[in-house]
Amino acid sequence: RKEVEQDPGPFNVPEGATVAFNCTYSNSASQSFFWYRQDCRKEPKLLMSVYSSGNEDGRFTAQLNRASQYISLLIRDSKLSDSATYLCVVIPTSGTYKYIFGTGTRLKVLA
Amino acid sequence: GAGVSQSPSNKVTEKGKDVELRCDPISGHTALYWYRQSLGQGLEFLIYFQGNSAPDKSGLPSDRFSAERTGGSVSTLTIQRTQQEDSAVYLCASSLLAGPGLGRQYFGPGTRLTVT
Numbered sequence: 001r002k003e004v005e006q007d008p009g010p011f012n013v014p015e016g017a018t019v020a021f022n023c024t025y026s027n028s029a030s031q032s033f034f035w036y037r038q039d040c041r042k043e044p045k046l047l048m049s050v051y052s053s054g055n056e057d058g059r060f061t062a063q064l065n066r067a068s069q070y071i072s073l074l075i076r077d078s079k080l081s082d083s084a085t086y087l088c089v090v091i092p093t094s095g096t097y098k099y100i101f102g103t104g105t106r107l108k109v110l111a
Numbered sequence: 112g113a114g115v116s117q118s119p120s121n122k123v124t125e126k127g128k129d130v131e132l133r134c135d136p137i138s139g140h141t142a143l144y145w146y147r148q149s150l151g152q153g154l155e156f157l158i159y160f161q162g163n164s165a166p167d168k169s170g171l172p173s174d175r176f177s178a179e180r181t182g183g184s185v186s187t188l189t190i191q192r193t194q195q196e197d198s199a200v201y202l203c204a205s206s207l208l209a210g211p212g213l214g215r216q217y218f219g220p221g222t223r224l225t226v227t
Contacts, residue, residue: 004153042220043202043218043219043220043221044154044202044218045218046215046216087153087154097142097159097161097166097167098156098159098167098169098170099144099154099156099216100156101146101153101154101155101156102153103151103152103153104153
């Protein structure tokens with residue numbers, strides 16, 4: 001089983017739709033979680049950290065479910081500019097700074 | 112300010128040749144990471160530096176891969192006797208400090224390596 005798994009998609013949604021992605025992780029001792037965004041042939045950029053209590057940044061909401069070992073990203077009122085690949089990132093244990101990236105979920109927002 | 116830079120942006124090399132990839136992190140960033148990303152795949156961790164030392168080399172795929180960092184700044188990733196399976200985008204990232212909550216990573220644009 002992969003350490004971090006994501007549905008590769010693509011998720012094709014119309015503008016204005018709400019879309020959600022999940023990411024599962026295998027190590028129950030995982031410490032920190034992030035969502036990164038990667039545009040085609042570009043480098044990844046941090047979208048948001050994921051906090052235990054859940055957190056929101058504008059149209060984006062991230063949540064952590066430790067019991068079921070997954071994190072989620074919800075995007076409301078999708079924009080064309082949200083089209084990208086969303087990478088889930090997990091730091092598996094304390095004392096290491098080895099970031100484990102998922103393979104990403106591709107989102108296409110359609111006009 | 113200047114971000115993370117990498118050179119070359121593209122490298123085409125023949126199988127069996129050695130290549131050196133360079134990363135200039137953001138000034139003052141103590142942590143530096145190397146990843147590679149194959150077509151349609153996620154990022155694969157290779158190695159991490161804290162200052163000039165590499166506490167975690169576990170991701171280096173073989174002994175043909177090595178990396179160093181000097182002066183707490185520039186890092187080079189060297190691949191000896193390149194193979195076709197080494198073809199990928201090699202990404203470098205730096206962060207101000209290492210560790211969860213402190214280590215927002217800023218990525219460079221990557222070096223696209225093609226081994227023919």
